[in-house]
Amino acid sequence: MSGSGNLPPDLIKVVAERLDAKEFVIFRAACPSDLAGQYKAQKRAPWLISFTDAESLFWSMTRVEEVYRAQLPIAPSSSGLGVLCYQGWIAIALEGQLKLFNPISGIFTKLPVLEMLCRVHKFALSSNPSVSDEYVIMVHVQPATFAFCHPKDRAWTTQTYRPKSQIMDLIHFKGRFVALDENRQVITFNPQDNFNPQENLVIPNVKGSRRPHLVECSGSLLVVWHKDDWFSPDSMTEFRVYKVDLNEKACTEEKSLGTASIFLSDGCSFSAEFNARSRLPEIKPNHIYCVDFFPLWDRKILSYNMEDGRIETHPELMPRQAGTTPRWIQPTF
Template sequence: MANWEELPQELLKLIAQRLAIEDFVAFGAACSSWLSAAAKETYDAKSKPPWLVTYVYKQTPGAPWLTADVSNHITEFCSPSRGRTYPLKSLGTQAKTLSPPGWMLVSNWSSEYLRIFNPLSRISIELPTLEKLFSESFFSLDPVIQRMVRPRIKRMALSSSPSSSGSYAVMIALDWDIGLPWLAFYRSGDDAWREVSPATHPPWTEVLQLIYYDGLFVALDAENHITTLNESESRMESRLVLEQKFEGRPYLVECSGSLLVAWETTGAKGNRFRVFDVDLEKGTKEEVKSLGKASLFLNDNSSFSMDFDAASCLAGFKPNHIYFTDYTNEEEEKKIYSMDCGKVETYSDVIGHSHAGQWFRPNF
C-alpha cells in the first residue's frame, strides 16, 4: 500500500497494542492516523517489559557533602529488553518510584519541596510543603530540634495517574532521624498534608510497605500489621496481623486483581519466597503456590506485577517468576526466583549485563 496513513484503524490499533513503550511512542509520532491508533489510553503497561531506574548523584568538587545540587542529579532508565539506557536530568536531588507505576516522587534532601513527576509525559505537579505538617503534628518537636533532625520519606503511594484522573491522592510514610515513624496524606485540591493517626496504641513501628489497592491505601508495618486508611477520619484501621515472622523482607503487591504479600526468606538455602493472598474484607490470608501467567517485580518503594497473555510484549522475561534485589552481598544484585522449582538465578539483560536500581514500569 502506497499510503500508510490509509491503513484501517482497527489494524493500526492491534499493532500499537503489541508494541513496547519505545516503539509505541515512535509509532504515534509517524503521522496523525497512527497517532490516533496509539492513544495513551490504549497502552497496557501490565503486558509490556519493565525498565530499571537508577539515581546518580554527582558531588560538586569542593562542595559540602550532601549539597543539594539539582543540576548534578541524573536519573537513568535502562530498558533490559533492548539493552539501552536513557538518561534524564531529574527535577530534584531525590527521586523514588510511586504506585501506580510510571510516576515518581521528587524532592530535595530536606524534603522542603515535593513533586510528582512522569518521565514519559514530562508532567510535573508540585505538592504542598511539609512544614505545616511538621509544626502541627502530634510528633511536633521544639523548633531548635527540628532544625537538627529532618524527616525522611521512606515509602509512598499514589491513588491514580494525574494524567487520566482529575482527582488523586498521595500517601507517604516518614521517619524522623530520631526514630518517630508516621504517615501523612494529601488529596489534590487540598492546601496542606494531613496527619494520619495510627490504628494501634502505642503508635506504629516502621512502615515497611505502602501501596494503593482496590480503592484503599494499604500499609504493612514491622509488627506484621496490615492496615488501611480511613480517609474521612484520617486514621488507619487494622485489617489483619500476619502470624508468620520470617527472617527477610515482605513486599505488598497487586497481582491479577488480588493483594499479595511476597515474603523473601533467608536461610541456609539462600533466597526463597512465601507468597500469600490477602483478603482485606475477611481479614484472612491463603498461601499461593503459583502466580500462573504473571510475574512479580519487587522494590522497596513500588512493587508491581506483569501479565503474560496473547498481547504481551515481554521478551527476556518469564511468567510465574519473582524478580527482586538481593541485598545479602556487598553489591546489590538483581535476581530471579522460580515459583515452579524454587531456583534462584542472577538476572541479566538481552546483552548479558546485570543492573542495579529499582524495577520501573513506564506508563502515561
C-alpha cells in the same frame, strides 16, 4: 506526530500498543496527555530504573541493551530526592515544596505544602497523575504520620498511627490504601472514613526473612516474604507468598501465581500478567524476579520459580550501563 490530536483515539490506541520501549517514550511526548491513559500495553511491562549523580537510567525488558537517559532536577545524593514508587514517579522536595516528578516523561506535579516533607519515607498513588487530577497520594512521614492529598483539595489530611511502628511497605488496593508495619500488622485507610487507620490482621512471620513486600496480583493483595541467609554464598533461598483477604481478615499461603510474575525491589514491587503471545520471552510466568546485591559490587537479576523453588540468574536482563541500585517500575507516562 504534531497532528496527533486530530487522530481518532481508537487509532492512537492501536498504534501505541504496537510500539516498543524507545518509540513508546517518543510517542508519549508527542501524544496529548488526555490520551495517555488509553493505552496499556507497554506501561504494564517491567522496566528497571537507576540513578547517577545527575540523571536517571532506565530500560525496558523488551530491549535491555538500550539504556535511555533523563536529566534529574536534583542529585539523588541530595536529601531533596527521596522516594520512588513502582509507577515510576518520585516524590521530590524542591524550593521547600513537595512535588511529584516523572523522570521518564519529565512531567512535574505540584502538591500542597507539607511541613514534614523532610521526613517523607514512602508514598503511594491511587492512579496516574499525568492522566488526570483525580488521583490521591498517600505519604508516610516518619515515625508515625500518614498524610493524604487529593490535588483538587489543595490541602493534606493527616492521621497518626498510634503504635508508632516502622512502616515496611504501603500500596493502593481497590480504593483503599494499605500499609504493613514491622509487627506484621496490616493497616487500611479508607477515604470514605476520612482515612482513619484500621488494623485488620497480623500476617504470619517467616523466620530469616527480609522486609516484606505488598503486591497486587491478579486482583488479590499479596504479602511476599524474601527468605535468605546472608552467610550463604547464594543469598536468595526462597520466597513465601500470602494472600490477604481484607474483608474476611484472613491470610492464606499461595503456592502459585498462575500466569503472573512478581517483580520486587525496595518500595517498587508489582505484578504483571504473561501469556504465550507475550513480547517478553525472557520473562516467565509464575516466577518472582528481584535484583540481588550480594556481594554489593555484583548486581544480579535473579528469579525464583514458584513451582519447584529453583533459582536462576539472568545476566541477559541487566545491561552493562546499569547505574546504581536498579529498581523495578511499571512506568506511567
